[in-house]
Amino acid sequence: MQSRAGESLNHDIARLLHVLDESAAQHAAHARRLWAAVSAPPRIQVLGRPWAGVSTVTALLADDGFAVVDGPADCTLYVLPGSLRPVDQAAIEQLSNPLVVLNKADAVSPDPEEVQQVCAAVSRTLHTTVLPLTAHIARAAVSGAQYAYLRELASAADAGSQVATIVSGDSPVRAWGPLAVAVAVSALRRTADLDPMGVQKVLEAFSGFGHVRAAIHERAAWATREHCSAFLDLLDRCAAESSARDEVEDFLAGPKAGELALRAAGWTGESVAELRSRATLGTASERRVALRAERALARRSADRATSGLRA
Numbered sequence: 001m002q003s004r005a006g007e008s009l010n011h012d013i014a015r016l017l018h019v020l021d022e023s024a025a026q027h028a029a030h031a032r033r034l035w036a037a038v039s040a041p042p043r044i045q046v047l048g049r050p051w052a053g054v055s056t057v058t059a060l061l062a063d064d065g066f067a068v069v070d071g072p073a074d075c076t077l078y079v080l081p082g083s084l085r086p087v088d089q090a091a092i093e094q095l096s097n098p099l100v101v102l103n104k105a106d107a108v109s110p111d112p113e114e115v116q117q118v119c120a121a122v123s124r125t126l127h128t129t130v131l132p133l134t135a136h137i138a139r140a141a142v143s144g145a146q147y148a149y150l151r152e153l154a155s156a157a158d159a160g161s162q163v164a165t166i167v168s169g170d171s172p173v174r175a176w177g178p179l180a181v182a183v184a185v186s187a188l189r190r191t192a193d194l195d196p197m198g199v200q201k202v203l204e205a206f207s208g209f210g211h212v213r214a215a216i217h218e219r220a221a222w223a224t225r226e227h228c229s230a231f232l233d234l235l236d237r238c239a240a241e242s243s244a245r246d247e248v249e250d251f252l253a254g255p256k257a258g259e260l261a262l263r264a265a266g267w268t269g270e271s272v273a274e275l276r277s278r279a280t281l282g283t284a285s286e287r288r289v290a291l292r293a294e295r296a297l298a299r300r301s302a303d304r305a306t307s308g309l310r311a
């Protein structure tokens with residue numbers, strides 16, 4: 001549920017956008033688009049040639065609350081099915097700063113070091129980071145039948161040789177592939193009381209999806225910061241150019257704009273003084289972002305002090 005304060009901040013935005021419609025028509029549509037980008041969940045685009053695992057990865061991301069979209073996105077993920085082909089390379093070269101994953105890592109090699117070497121080689125060719133992934137197993141809901149089957153396998157003396165034949169039989173874990181089955185079996189052997197949820201966690205860790213998710217979050221956070229900055233930059237222009245100047249300036253001096261200024265700076269609790277010293281570093285736009293955040297934080301502290309005095 002939205003807090004009362006949150007509702008009133010959204011009301012501030014709605015009023016601001018309405019004022020721009022009336023008095024700054026040349027900027028209004030752009031402002032609405034930027035505001036939509038600031039307030040929506042991160043948009044992720046997932047690409048790759050057929051059978052690479054695009055649908056599997058898409059389902060994982062949607063499950064995590066990302067908006068998976070077809071068009072322009074905050075982060076583009078390119079899925080390689082265990083190898084790089086010229087068609088992938090051509091597609092990747094067309095993209096702006098994509099995140100590349102080497103999916104089906106379980107089929108590349110059972111040896112994680114070898115998988116890392118393949119990723120490193122692809123990474124050198126593409127001049128970008130390549131993360132290994134075994135997507136189909138990242139969120140396997142381990143059923144009762146699968147769990148019983150795995151336990152039996154774990155207690156068998158010749159489990160190793162059985163694992164190798166699983167893919168050709170009609171076992172309940174056939175779709176996992178031999179490596180994921182071997183991982184689950186060895187986890188059950190090591191920890192006798194591991195329950196189905198425990199097996200699922202081991203498989204998720206094995207899949208490498210945690211690293212991919214973290215990398216996407218990082219890029220999405222960066223994109224959000226850019227959107228916040230662009231929105232505030234546009235409002236600065238509206239304040240300078242339009243007849244809505246007073247309203248826009250009021251908004252820019254208010255709590256919602258302050259929150260956006262701190263988000264744009266990726267503020268993680270630094271002090272006003274720390275933000276001030278950041279405002280002397282980096283590119284012109286980085287300095288502007290830090291300066292804006294410094295002012296927002298100083299204003300917020302002053303407001304809190306005043307309301308504390310009143311209380």
Ligand SMILES: Nc1nc2c(ncn2[C@@H]2O[C@H](COP(=O)(O)OP(=O)(O)O)[C@@H](O)[C@H]2O)c(=O)[nH]1
Nearest residue numbers: 050051052053054055056103104134135136177
């Ligand atoms: N072994 C293995 N199979 C996978 C992996 N990811 C997806 N698959 C399987 O590959 C097949 C194609 O996946 P899908 O997501 O439909 O590919 P798409 O055509 O790119 O959408 C399916 O049978 C998936 O279960 C993986 O990491 N390892």
Ligand SMILES: [Mg+2]
Nearest residue numbers: 051054055056
């Ligand atoms: Mg598909």
